[in-house]
Amino acid sequence: MCRLFCLTSEQPQSPMVAIRALDIMREGHDGSGVGLFLTDLGGPFEGLEGAPILSGIFTNEGLKRLDEFMIGIGFTTKYKLSIRVRKNPPPGTPKRDVYLIRAYDYPESWEGLGPAEIQYRLMMIRLRLRQMGEEKEDMIVYSFWPDVIMIKEIGDPMSVAEYLQLDREELQARVIMAQGRQNTNYAINLYACHPFFIQGVATMTNGENTAFVPIREFLMSRGFPGYTGYNSDSEVFTHILHFMLYRLGLGIEMYKHLITPLQDQELMRHPSGPFLKQLKQSCRRLIIDGPNCVIGCLPDKTVFMVHDRKKLRPGVVGGKPGFYVFASEMCGLDAAVPDRDKSKDFQPMHLDTAIVGPDRREVKRCSQMEPLPLLH
Amino acid sequence: MFADGTITPSTLSVKDLPWQVHWDRENCSFCGRCTAVCPVHAIELGVHRKRLLHAPLLGETGGNTSSSNVYQVYYGIRQRTDPAYACVGCAMCNLVCPNGSIIPYRSDEIDKLRFHINRGGQPRRRGGRRNDPAPGILDRIKFIRISMLTDPALDAGRHEFELRTLLGRVLPPEESLRLYREQGWFPPVREIYPLIIGAMSFGALSPTMWEGLQMGVAYLNEELGMPVRICTGEGGCPPRLLRSRFLKYVILQIASGYFGWDEIIHAIPEMKEDPCAIEIKYGQGAKPGDGGLLMWYKVNKLIAAIRGVPPGVSLPSPPTHQTKYSIEEAVAKMIQSMYMAWGFRVPVYPKISGTSTALAVLNNLTRNPYAAGLAIDGEDGGTGAAYNVSLNHMGHPIASNIRDCYLNLVKVGKQNEIPLFAAGGVGKHGNLAANAAALIMLGASGVQIGKYIMQAAAGCIGSESDRCNICNIGLCPKGITSQDPRLYRRLDPEKVAERVVDVFLSFDTELRKIVAPLGRSTSLPIGMSDALGIDDYYAAERLQIKYVI
Numbered sequence: 001m002c003r004l005f006c007l008t009s010e011q012p013q014s015p016m017v018a019i020r021a022l023d024i025m026r027e028g029h030d031g032s033g034v035g036l037f038l039t040d041l042g043g044p045f046e047g048l049e050g051a052p053i054l055s056g057i058f059t060n061e062g063l064k065r066l067d068e069f070m071i072g073i074g075f076t077t078k079y080k081l082s083i084r085v086r087k088n089p090p091p092g093t094p095k096r097d098v099y100l101i102r103a104y105d106y107p108e109s110w111e112g113l114g115p116a117e118i119q120y121r122l123m124m125i126r127l128r129l130r131q132m133g134e135e136k137e138d139m140i141v142y143s144f145w146p147d148v149i150m151i152k153e154i155g156d157p158m159s160v161a162e163y164l165q166l167d168r169e170e171l172q173a174r175v176i177m178a179q180g181r182q183n184t185n186y187a188i189n190l191y192a193c194h195p196f197f198i199q200g201v202a203t204m205t206n207g208e209n210t211a212f213v214p215i216r217e218f219l220m221s222r223g224f225p226g227y228t229g230y231n232s233d234s235e236v237f238t239h240i241l242h243f244m245l246y247r248l249g250l251g252i253e254m255y256k257h258l259i260t261p262l263q264d265q266e267l268m269r270h271p272s273g274p275f276l277k278q279l280k281q282s283c284r285r286l287i288i289d290g291p292n293c294v295i296g297c298l299p300d301k302t303v304f305m306v307h308d309r310k311k312l313r314p315g316v317v318g319g320k321p322g323f324y325v326f327a328s329e330m331c332g333l334d335a336a337v338p339d340r341d342k343s344k345d346f347q348p349m350h351l352d353t354a355i356v357g358p359d360r361r362e363v364k365r366c367s368q369m370e371p372l373p374l375l376h
Numbered sequence: 377m378f379a380d381g382t383i384t385p386s387t388l389s390v391k392d393l394p395w396q397v398h399w400d401r402e403n404c405s406f407c408g409r410c411t412a413v414c415p416v417h418a419i420e421l422g423v424h425r426k427r428l429l430h431a432p433l434l435g436e437t438g439g440n441t442s443s444s445n446v447y448q449v450y451y452g453i454r455q456r457t458d459p460a461y462a463c464v465g466c467a468m469c470n471l472v473c474p475n476g477s478i479i480p481y482r483s484d485e486i487d488k489l490r491f492h493i494n495r496g497g498q499p500r501r502r503g504g505r506r507n508d509p510a511p512g513i514l515d516r517i518k519f520i521r522i523s524m525l526t527d528p529a530l531d532a533g534r535h536e537f538e539l540r541t542l543l544g545r546v547l548p549p550e551e552s553l554r555l556y557r558e559q560g561w562f563p564p565v566r567e568i569y570p571l572i573i574g575a576m577s578f579g580a581l582s583p584t585m586w587e588g589l590q591m592g593v594a595y596l597n598e599e600l601g602m603p604v605r606i607c608t609g610e611g612g613c614p615p616r617l618l619r620s621r622f623l624k625y626v627i628l629q630i631a632s633g634y635f636g637w638d639e640i641i642h643a644i645p646e647m648k649e650d651p652c653a654i655e656i657k658y659g660q661g662a663k664p665g666d667g668g669l670l671m672w673y674k675v676n677k678l679i680a681a682i683r684g685v686p687p688g689v690s691l692p693s694p695p696t697h698q699t700k701y702s703i704e705e706a707v708a709k710m711i712q713s714m715y716m717a718w719g720f721r722v723p724v725y726p727k728i729s730g731t732s733t734a735l736a737v738l739n740n741l742t743r744n745p746y747a748a749g750l751a752i753d754g755e756d757g758g759t760g761a762a763y764n765v766s767l768n769h770m771g772h773p774i775a776s777n778i779r780d781c782y783l784n785l786v787k788v789g790k791q792n793e794i795p796l797f798a799a800g801g802v803g804k805h806g807n808l809a810a811n812a813a814a815l816i817m818l819g820a821s822g823v824q825i826g827k828y829i830m831q832a833a834a835g836c837i838g839s840e841s842d843r844c845n846i847c848n849i850g851l852c853p854k855g856i857t858s859q860d861p862r863l864y865r866r867l868d869p870e871k872v873a874e875r876v877v878d879v880f881l882s883f884d885t886e887l888r889k890i891v892a893p894l895g896r897s898t899s900l901p902i903g904m905s906d907a908l909g910i911d912d913y914y915a916a917e918r919l920q921i922k923y924v925i
């Protein structure tokens with residue numbers, strides 16, 4: 001089972017905080033890969049004013065093709081972080097030419113575009129790059145979005161972090177999601193590594209998604225080009241969240257109502273029963289059956305955790321105002337915030353969503369049985 | 377006949393018949409029950425003459441030393457060989473025999489009778505199903521994705537299950553939210569159990585059978601909380617049921633003969649509840665392209681009254697709805713008028729027979745905002761009466777038909793909007809839950825059964841090997857498809873109801889035993905094709921499931 005760790009902090013943190021927590025949680029775990037999602041960035045990336053950052057892995061050839069392509073569509077480099085790695089990668093990690101984290105200036109022609117159009121175009125560029133990379137196997141692109149950096153690599157998380165020098169000063173973020181991968185049934189494909197990202201929405205999951213195929217079919221038939229990929233059955237969690245936020249305009253407290261709707265007797269007692277029933281019926285193909293713990297981050301930097309309806313996976317939230325941690329194992333939480341009030345730790349159960357907003361003042365618990373905010 | 381007598385082309389011996397009745401003279405008590413019970417008069421009292429020879433022993437002395445004859449008469453059973461009276465293998469004779477001295481055996485070769493059941497130029501008609509005892513594709517589908525360690529298997533007995541399906545037009549999420557905000561009209565959607573008792577008309581079925589099914593369904597709903605639904609078939613609905621609260625468990629069928637619809641329309645103002653749904657029948661798997669058929673034997677006064685016809689005449693429904701000349705008419709107008717009849721509160725969906733043109737129908741339905749689903753009845757569907765040739769040779773297998781339709785819906789993104797219901801041979805080899813689950817994972821939202829419930833709940837002895845199958849002539853030996861009180865009194869409706877409940881409860885447990893190990897419980901695994909495998913490469917390719925050996 002994969003290890004999950006996520007922090008949200010007022011002060012920018014180094015990704016090493018998350019890597020160390022993964023290392024502590026790794027007992028009995030093969031640590032075959034690591035994935036990081038950093039947002040609400042600190043350091044040099046803080047002042048980039050919405051410039052999209054491209055994260056990925058490239059061969060030298062791929063990098064050339066990338067540059068040609070980006071120049072061709074009018075993007076110019078604004079800032080870049082060069083990761084120069086030593087000759088010998090740690091055991092299990094392939095030798096790569098370039099780990100790229102690079103911020104771009106928008107083309108002039110994009111001036112005056114509305115935010116939705118910009119978001120759409122950014123996504124389409126990421127998809128185009130992914131497709132180009134797949135054709136020649138020379139690029140892997142994780143994200144292309146303002147204020148987001150993603151790093152994924154195969155190998156033991158701690159060794160990979162040292163190898164990539166993730167402790168460097170420029171890498172700082174207020175929200176960090178990290179997943180230590182337990183390889184199961186897939187040959188390791190970096191596109192199958194968590195966290196998954198689409199248009200400012202990121203999630204990571206442990207467990208398997210037994211309802212994967214019908215959900216994938218449903219998403220792919222929505223006519224939205226971003227709903228693609230699915231090298232991992234967990235990618236649908238990200239896309240369901242995206243679908244809910246962008247297409248349905250619903251808030252995070254509704255996420256569980258989509259993936260694990262209430263049963264009929266509960267709906268009858270619920271103050272918004274008829275609405276929820278309606279939603280359950282039309283979103284029936286998005287129902288998951290677990291076993292999963294999902295941790296995610298929204299475009300406004302809200303971080304949350306939910307479980308499947310049978311709560312077959314562990315997950316705990318704890319911390320103190322200004323610094324909260326979501327982890328799949330208690331020891332990961334202990335390692336990251338030893339001095340918290342443990343009595344306030346919260347393990348979300350089958351109806352709960354644990355939410356820490358961008359203000360990071362408290363863990364908000366939201367139960368599916370509670371009345372819903374009014375629809376607009 | 378005598379050795380030097382004449383024979384006709386249709387003179388058959390017992391050996392030429394599909395069934396040979398073996399009678400044991402030793403044990404026979406001469407009670408006559410077998411000849412009385414035989415639905416087709418295949419056996420009759422036989423007066424047999426027997427010659428006993430007396431040959432004197434060598435050296436025998438005394439008066440009469442020459443050989444002599446004694447003629448004896450004994451009574452017993454004679455099997456008739458006239459094609460009109462051929463044994464159908466129902467074994468009722470065996471059932472009633474106090475000494476077990478009579479039983480039919482199937483012939484060891486293909487019978488010669490089949491070449492002669494068309495006297496008068498009238499091809500064979502019968503009830504039942506396609507005569508093909510080979511295991512179907514559904515029986516060969518295995519559930520191969522077992523959850524174990526990466527995702528713990530669920531507990532069929534302990535975890536919560538919500539194995540329900542939707543019947544009705546489900547709106548896409550964006551549309552649904554928009555209408556909710558604007559308080560617009562929503563198409564009616566019923567949340568029902570995914571195993572439905574399919575269309576079997578009042579008329580095709582005996583009153584006791586109908587009553588038993590309805591009672592069983594009512595019990596399942598009211599006492600056990602299982603939202604099981606039953607379809608009337610084309611024969612109307614008894615007036616009291618139309619005006620009772622139990623109507624909500626009933627799907628009313630309208631077909632090309634419109635039988636019973638006068639009564640139904642007139643009852644609308646007095647209905648306490650809306651029916652579950654309206655099924656518009658355009659076709660039936662057992663006899664695709666053919667209308668319903670209730671032969672005159674079964675049209676008694678009650679049936680005639682409910683259907684609004686004179687008694688004692690055969691009631692063939694036309695193959696198509698005569699007032700409709702195009703698919704737009706048939707689908708759009710008919711669906712809309714049925715919606716209108718109940719104030720847009722009742723889902724209306726068409727049922728067609730399995731066909732390679734099903735996609736064309738489906739594509740029309742996807743564009744019609746009212747169509748509440750599509751039911752497809754595959755070639756293995758059953759019937760009360762049809763031509764043998766239609767039963768055996770017409771129609772499309774259900775598995776690939778449903779799969780194609782589902783994948784087509786996936787392509788246009790409407791897989792959650794128009795539920796597909798599969799029928800035709802579900803559970804034909806007794807594997808009801810496995811067949812149903814396979815169809816659901818291929819893309820069906822639910823399945824309809826007919827013959828299975830007749831076999832399991834009422835003891836129908838019909839089979840794919842042409843046993844019995846005389847449902848068409850009103851002589852059903854089990855009283856299931858007869859309108860003769862002497863026959864249908866054999867069937868106790870209460871007991872039928874009990875069996876209906878047994879069937880659904882055990883099905884429910886078996887369905888959980890299938891879906892729980894696949895890691896599914898909170899929703900019906902519609903289209904979960906990654907769980908399916910089959911040991912036939914071409915079938916796997918065709919159904920887009922895994923090929924496993």
Ligand code: SF4
Binds near residue numbers: 466
């Ligand atoms: S098996 Fe049925 S049809 Fe044949 S002789 Fe016996 S009762 Fe008659």
Ligand code: SF4
Binds near residue numbers: 852857
């Ligand atoms: S038992 Fe009755 S219903 Fe069954 S096949 Fe025979 S006649 Fe038909």
